[in-house]
């Protein structure tokens with residue numbers, strides 16, 4: 001079939017993204033059906049008058065996201081995708097207008113229970129997840145921006161700002177999300193929060209009036225579990241496998257709120273394929289449920305093109321997207337954000353006003369400038385290289401030391417999972433023994449992770465590698481080897 005694409009060379013959107021978006025649209029509209037072949041990249045490139053590399057990049061992303069699959073040398077063929085009428089993927093950013101009216105019960109706000117590390121000394125070589133490298137903080141540029149701001153624009157030091165966050169920062173976040181995650185939001189759908197935790201609380205508080213049941217991945221992120229478990233509502237744990245949350249096990253009752261980390265499941269690292277993402281959206285639509293997508297570490301993807309977020313597929317209907325700068329810039333900033341479907345905007349802004357009446361101006365203004373002046377993109381490129389090298393070193397050292405060690409979830413983010421070889425003691429025992437040797441590694445039911453069944457899957461260890469040097473990683477793996485001895 002001939003593909004009719006209209007490219008705009010003057011657009012800010014890169015050509016490969018335009019090709020990706022339009023071919024994806026043609027597939028979702030059902031014009032290119034399952035089993036049909038995409039035109040060879042050389043042909044399409046010639047017809048469009050663009051380079052073959054551009055078409056190849058778009059095809060690679062379509063393949064990574066599961067829209068098409070290669071069949072040997074025969075080319076790329078469209079994968080089966082449930083009919084659009086069932087998917088209810090809404091394109092064009094229309095807002096949802098049905099659904100119950102938010103219920104204001106005036107329940108007290110939930111609080112975060114402090115550092116999940118639970119105090120105590122940090123181990124000498126700590127693979128605690130998601131710690132950005134202290135030496136990677138862009139201190140020189142940050143200092144320059146802050147000095148400049150303090151010498152010119154100080155009105156908001158003594159005055160209140162928009163409770164939803166500094167408009168310049170909200171606009172910068174919306175632009176970043178559109179480019180990096182294909183999430184089509186405007187600044188008037190973005191609420192700036194105190195880190196991702198505050199964003200999760202905001203979304204939970206917004207939706208609790210709509211919610212009869214809370215669904216959570218199992219195992220999952222401790223911070224999210226703390227919010228859900230203290231809500232006094234039924235919590236339904238949904239198991240995860242190598243493709244993330246098992247959508248077929250979601251309850252069919254109406255009115256659920258689901259917490260999910262599809263792009264890098266926390267803690268297992270699984271990446272949810274497109275078919276499951278679409279099933280999730282269909283489930284939400286059919287059961288009148290909402291989804292909180294926690295995209296905590298998506299700025300770091302090392303292998304293959306970036307994946308479209310669930311919120312990008314949903315088109316602003318049922319997915320509330322939560323992001324954080326804790327991994328990409330630094331947790332000490334305490335800046336995160338939530339995006340909300342348009343119909344929730346006024347309520348979200350009012351809720352943020354009730355919760356904290358906005359965020360500290362200086363950090364927001366500095367971050368907005370950091371992004372707008374292009375420093376953020378450069379900083380991310382540098383960190384991606386650094387963390388990829390650490391990931392590669394950890395994977396290579398584990399594989400060399402433990403005979404083809406099985407590694408999961410290393411394609412993106414700041415942590416990966418090592419499945420212990422048969423014959424090894426359970427992961428929680430290994431965790432305790434490693435700790436005595438100055439090494440922090442974490443079973444799926446500990447650290448920043450929570451497992452409702454408390455150790456039901458006790459053969460995996462989580463390694464957050466981003467804040468350790470390659471020499472430290474080598475040292476730690478060596479100590480693990482001498483500790484595990486003949487077991488592994």
Ligand SMILES: Cc1ncc(COP(=O)(O)O)c(C=O)c1O
Pocket residue numbers: 129130194195196197198221223261266294296324325326331335336448
């Ligand atoms: C899965 C996940 N979600 C959300 C967060 C929230 O991050 P913060 O509140 O530090 O911005 C974290 C932090 O480690 C996380 O691991």
